Amino acid sequence: MKVIICGAGQVGWQIARQLSGEKNDVTVVDNNPDLVRRATDTLDVQGIEGFASYPDVLQKAGARDADMIIAATHSDEVNMVTCQVAHSVFDVPRKIARLRAQSYLTAIYSDLYRRDHMPIDVVISPEKEVAEAAMRRLAAPAAFDTQAFLGGSAQLLGISLDDDCPVLNTSLRQLTDLFSTLRAIVVGVRRDRTLFSPDADDQLYAGDDVYLFCKSEDVARTLEIFGKTNRKQERVVILGGGNVGLAVAQALEARTDRVRAKIIEKNRTIAEHAADSLERTIVLHGDALDNEVLTEAGIARADAVLCVTDDDKVNMLSAVRAKQAGCAMAICLVNDPSLVPVLDALDIDAHINPRATTVSSILRHIRHGRVRNVYSVGDGEAEVIEAQVLSTSPLSGRRIRDIEIPEGVLIGAIMRGTDYMKPAGETRIEEGDVITLFSLADDVPEVERLLQVSIDYF
Template identity: 30%
Template sequence: MKIIIIGAGEIGYDLASVLSKEKHDVIVVDREKTCLDKVSENLDVLCYEGNATSAKDLVEAGVKDADILIAVTSIDEVNMIASMMSKRLGADMVIARVRSDELSRPNAPLKSTDLGIDVLIHPEQSAAQEIVRLIKRASASDLINLADGKMQLIGLRIGKNSPLTGKLISEYAQEFPDITFRVTAIGRKGLTIIPSGNLRIQALDQLFILSKTEDIPAIIKTTGKPDIEINRIMVAGGTPIGAMIARILCNEEKKWNIKLIEPDYDTAVELAQELKDVLVLNGNPTDPDLLATEGITDIDAFISVTDDEESNIISCLMAKHLEVKKTVALVSKSDYIPLSQTIGLDAAVNKKSAASNEIHRHVRGGRVISVTALQGIKAEVIELQAAPKSKIVKKPIHQVKFPEGCVVGGILRNDSIEIATGQSQVNANDRVIIFCLPEAIDKVTSLFQ
C-alpha cells in the first residue's frame, strides 16, 4: 500500500519505521527539515519537505494515489485541515490524531467525517483509560482488555520473595489447576521471551499473563503480591489527561477520595468549578512541602500526568519513597518504559504508544481486530478473526505451523472464551488472541487470511 504520514515527530517516525519494514510504500511529509533528516537517515522511506495545509504540497507528495493518509502532527488544526484536503484530493482512507475531544463529544456540531476523517485517534483518552484500569488493579504494571473485555492481559513483576521464583512455567500451571491462564511473554533484563513450559521463572521477571477477566484477582494472589485497596488518589497535573482521569473516576460507582494538583491558577479554577467531587489544589506537584501538607503519606495512589515527563518520574519517586502504595507516571519517551520499574515506579504509561497501536490496527485491516504493543518488551498482542478457508481452521493448534516467536493465548467463539492449548481448534470466524515478536506478525496474520 501507498501510505503518506504527515508529521515526522515521534509517532510519525514510529509508524514509518514499522510500516516500511512491512514493505509498504511510505512517504513522510513535514515542514521541518531536521525532522525529515532523521527519518531519511534511519529509515527506508521517501521524505517530502512541505506544508501539510497546502493543497499544492499535498498533491506533489502524492495524496491523490494514497491508500491511507495518516495525519499525526502535534497540532490538531493542521491534522484536521490536512485530512479534509487529502480526502477531497482522493486519499482512500484518512486517519487523524486529534487531542481535543471537540469532535468526539455526543453533542458536537461537527463530526470527524465532516472533515474527511475516517478514523479519529484520541491518545489522551486512551492513556487516561489505561491509567484508571491500572488503579483498579493496583498490583499490575500493565493491564490490557481483550476480547471485548472478557479477557485481560496483566503484567506482574515477580519479587525476590515470590513463591513463583525458581519454578518452571509448567509447574506454575500445574500448581493452580482451578485457574485457567497462560503465561504469554516474559520481560527479563531487557530481553523479550515468548516462554515454553520448561522455562524457569526468575526474580524480577516481568510476567505477562492472559486469563479470563474474573480470574485476574486469583492470578495476582498466585504471585504473592498483596491485594492492595485503593481509596485515596492524588493526581499531579490538570492536563487533559489529568482532567479525564478525574472525570472517569467521578463517574464510577465507587466513591474515590481524589485530590488534583495544578500549577496554573486559571486552569485550577476551571477544573474546580467543573469537578465538584474533586479537591483541586493550585501548586507545584513536585514541591515536597506541598505534598506533605496535603497528606501524601495517607494517599493510596499517586498519578503524575504533567507535560514534563522528568517531573512525572521525580514526583512519583518521591511518592514511592513516602510509601504510597501505587505510583503511575506519564512518559512520552518509550526508552523510559523499561527503566521505570527498575528505578522504583509501579507503572508508566505512554500516550504515544496508544496512538500508534490504534493507527496500526486500521492500517493492517483485513482480519485484524486489534494490535497492541506491550510496553517495556518487544512483543505485540494481536487479535485476529479466522477466515473460513484460512490455514488456521479445522485442525488442532499443535498441527499449525506457526512462525518462531509466537504463542496462541485465547479463543473467543460467540460468547464463550477459551485459554488455548495445543489441542484447541480454531473454527471459522473465531477471534484468536496471539502474542508474538514484531518480526513474526506478518507470517501470523497470513495464516488467518
Template identity: 35%
Template structure:
C-alpha cells in the first residue's frame, strides 16, 4: 500500500510513524522544513518539502500509484484543495481531508455526495466530543468505545482491590459468572500491555479492557463492583470550539453546565449562543473560583483549554477539591505516559481521535471500524469475514493468530457470541479483534487471504 500524507504536523507525523512501522510505502509532503526534518530523522519514509496542493508535487510523490491521500495540514482550505487536485490526477485514489471549522459541519455529507473528490471528512473535534460524552455515561471508565453500530461496547477500567475479579484466573470466569461473564481483551499492568490467556490472573490496579453487549453494560459493570451514575452537573474549563460544541450537546440533554473561559470576548460570544449554559469569565486554574462554583458538587470537570499544562493543573485541582471525576484534553503525545502516573486516567486527544478515524480507512480487508487504543499501542478492529481470509472455515484453536492478537467476538445473524476454541468463523460473519500494534500488519493479511503464520 502506498499512502501520501499532506501535512507533517502531529497527526501527519504519527500516522506516518504508524504506517511506516507496518511496512507501508509512505510519502510525507509539507512546506515547513523543520516539521519535515523531524519526520526524515525519525521515520523511514520519503519526504518532499513543497506544497501538497501542487499538481506537480503530487505527481512527483506518485499520486497515480497511491491508494490513499491523507490531507491533514492545519489549514482546512489547503486540505480541500489537495484532495481536489489529487482527484483530478488520480480519481481512483481514496482521499481523506481533516476539516475542523464548524462552518463546514452541515456540509460533510454534501462533500462526499456532491464533491466526490473527498471520500472521508475527518473532524477530530466532533470525534473528541463524542468520546467525552461516552466517558460521561460511564464515570468509572477510563476509556470506552462502540462497535457493530453501537451494539458492542468496549470499556477500559481500573480494577479495585474489592472487585470480585481480583486474584481470579481468566479460565475460571465461566464457572464464576456463567454466560454473563465479560470477555477480557487486554490488561495493562505497570505500563505493560498484555493480551491475556486463560492462565492470566487479574490483579488490583490493572487497567482492564473488556467487551460486552450494549444492553448488558450495567450488569457487566456490577461484576466489577462498579455502577453507572447519571451525570447531572458538568463544569467545562475552556470555551473554545470543543467546549462550545460540548456545551451545546449537553444543553440538549438537560445537563446543568457551566463554562469557565478566560477571554472576555469569547465569553460574550458563548453567552450569545447558549440557552441554559452558565458562562463565567475567569481562570479555571484559580482554586478560589473553583471552590466558589461548587466544584465538589460537580459530577464531571472537563479541562479543554488550548494549553496542555493548564488542563492538567485544572484536573488535578478539581480532583483535590472533590470533583467526582475529571476529563483532560491533551494533544502532546509525549505527555500521555505521564497522565496515569499523576492520577489523571481519563484523557482525550483530538489528534488521537483523528488518527482512529484515519486508521479505519487505511486498513486492508473488509474493515468496518478500527479504533486506536492505549496511546496507539493497540487497535480494536471490526471486520467482515471474507471467504478468502485465513480466519474462516476452521475452529479457532487451529488458527495461528499473530502474537498479540485475540478474537474477542463473532456476530452472526445479529447474534453476538463470545468465541471459544471450537468456534468457527463463517463467511459473512462480523468479527471483532483486539491487536497490539506489532500484530496489525500480519492481521491485515490474515483478514484478506488464506496465509499461515508462525
C-alpha cells in the first residue's frame, strides 16, 4: 500500500514508523526540513520538503498512484486543503485528516465533508479522543490503561501488580482453573520494560504491568482478584479549561450519577468561556501550580485530579502538588514520551498520551480486513485489533489451537451475536464472529493476513 503522510510531527512520525515497519511504501511530507530529515534518517521512508497542500509537492510525493493520504500537520486548514487537492487533482481513494478546532467538528456541519464538498473520508479529533481517554481513566481509577471493545461488552485493562497482589507467583493456567467463571484473560505482560504475550505456564510477579481482557460486568471482580479496588469518583478537579478540560466537564455533567467537578484555568478568556458553557461545574480563574488556588478548589478532598493544560511540565508538577495535598488520584496529559518514565517516581497514577490516542484512531481506519477498532498499546509496542471474521478468513471454522497464530498474538475475547465468549484452545471461531486480538507490533502484518480478504481490502 502506498501512503503519503503529511506532517512529520509526533503523530505523523509514529504512523510512518508503524506503516513502514510493515513494508508499506511510505512518503512523509513536511515544510520543516529537520523533521523530514529525522523521518528519513530513522525510518524506511521517503521524505519531501514542502507545504503539503501544494499540488506540486503532492505530485513529488507520488500522489498520482497513492492509495491513501493522511493529513496530520499542525494546521487544520492545511489538512483540509491537502485532502481537497488529493481528491480533485490526484483522485486519491482514501483521505484522513486530523482537525482540532471544535467549530469544524460540530455535528450540524457534518455535511461539509461530503464527497462533493470537502472530500475527507475520516476526520480525527485529538481533543475528542483525549477527552474520551480521560473519561475512561476516571471510570477505572485502579487501572493505568483502559479501552472499551465489542461495543462496550469487553474492556482492555492495564493493571500494575503490587507486592500484596493475591495472584503473584501463580501460573496463568492455574488462575484459569481457580477462577473458572471469571470471563477474563491476560494477553500481555510488561516486565523490565519489555512487553510480551504470555503463555499458560508463565507466572506473574510484583512490578509487572499486565494487560487483560474481561467482560465489562466482570471488571470489579477482576480488579479485586488482582488486588485492586475501584473507588467511585465523586469529586473531580480539572486543571485546564481548554477543549479537553471543557469536554471532560461536559461529559461529567451529562452522567446520571452526580459528580462534583471544578475547573482551574489560568487564562481569563478561556475560563469565562468554560463557565458560560457549563451548568453545574465551578470554574476558578487561577494558576494550577498555586497552592492557594488548589486549596480553594478543595483538592485535599478530591477523588481525582485531571491535569490537562497545554504544558506537560505544568501537568506533572500540579499533579505532584495535588497528591501531596491529599488528592487520592492524579491523571496527567503528557505529550512528550520521554517524560513518561519519570511519572512513577513522581507518584502520578496514570497518564494520557495524545499521540497514542490519535494514532489508534488513524490505525483503525487503515488496517486491512473488516477491522472495527484498533488501540495502540504503549509507545507503539503492540496493538489491540477488533475485527469481524468473514467466511474466507483463515480463522473461520477452525479451533483456536489449530490456527497458526504467531507467538506475540493472543485472542482476548469473542462476540458471537450477543453472546460474549472467553476464548480457549477448543473454541471454534465461526464466520461472523467479532474477535479482539492483542498483537505485538512485529506480528501485526501476520494478524492482518489472518483477517484480510481480497474483496474487502479496506
